[in-house]
Amino acid sequence: xxxxxxxxRHKITKRGQNVTFRCDPISExxxxxxxxxxxxxxxxxxxxxxxxxxxxxxxxxxxxFSAERPKGSFSTLExxxxxxxxxxxxxxxxxxxxxxxxxxxxxTRLTVV
Amino acid sequence: xQEVTQIPAALSVPEGENLxxxxxxxxxxxxxxxxxxxxxxxxxxxxxxxxSSQREQTSGRLNASLDKSSGRSTLYIAASQPGDSAxxxxxxxxxxxxxxxxxxxxxxxxx
Numbered sequence: 001x002x003x004x005x006x007x008x009r010h011k012i013t014k015r016g017q018n019v020t021f022r023c024d025p026i027s028e029x030x031x032x033x034x035x036x037x038x039x040x041x042x043x044x045x046x047x048x049x050x051x052x053x054x055x056x057x058x059x060x061x062x063x064x065f066s067a068e069r070p071k072g073s074f075s076t077l078e079x080x081x082x083x084x085x086x087x088x089x090x091x092x093x094x095x096x097x098x099x100x101x102x103x104x105x106x107x108t109r110l111t112v113v
Numbered sequence: 114x115q116e117v118t119q120i121p122a123a124l125s126v127p128e129g130e131n132l133x134x135x136x137x138x139x140x141x142x143x144x145x146x147x148x149x150x151x152x153x154x155x156x157x158x159x160x161x162x163x164x165s166s167q168r169e170q171t172s173g174r175l176n177a178s179l180d181k182s183s184g185r186s187t188l189y190i191a192a193s194q195p196g197d198s199a200x201x202x203x204x205x206x207x208x209x210x211x212x213x214x215x216x217x218x219x220x221x222x223x224x
Binding site: 006033040041045048093100102103106107109 | 217
């Protein structure tokens with residue numbers, strides 16, 4: 001148990017379909033982050049929330065991507081009209097504060113065929 | 114702009130060796146640095162968190178040091194074991210909002 005649950009663990013979808021991932025951190029009222037990792041690379045920042053407010057979005061987050069965190073608890077990341085280039089591991093992390101470091105979930109591996 | 118590099122990119126050692134992984138960052142104005150381990154196809158597991166006021170942290174056979182002035186951190190693994198085989202990543206804060214990762218060092222410990 002990492003303290004962050006991500007679902008699903010794996011997702012295979014056809015190009016053009018929409019997909020949604022979910023992240024459930026162990027506690028609320030903290031910062032929640034979404035990162036994307038492609039094979040052989042370090043994770044890249046996508047977006048983060050302070051409670052329910054989305055405070056920053058990376059240029060990697062195109063218009064096809066949307067993230068929400070209603071009520072400051074769980075978060076969802078939706079990709080519309082998926083492309084093969086979206087195939088990656090999508091990682092969620094949270095922190096109660098920068099001093100505490102970050103805890104990651106097990107990730108959702110997306111394969112677009 | 115914070116950039117993080119890690120050397121070496123890959124490392125293969127026989128079981129029992131002591132080894133050092135290196136992490137360099139360009140902006141020394143950080144408040145902490147974190148080392149993670151990642152097994153193939155899995156998420157990230159936190160190994161050590163070093164606050165800016167600290168010079169090193171230890172956990173079992175792992176020891177991480179931090180030199181902010183030179184923009185460097187090292188992860189020392191003593192008496193390596195095959196179970197240590199994984200990718201090791203370091204991460205530092207960027208602009209106080211999110212954090213940036215290095216590309217990782219892929220470690221193989223041969224029995």
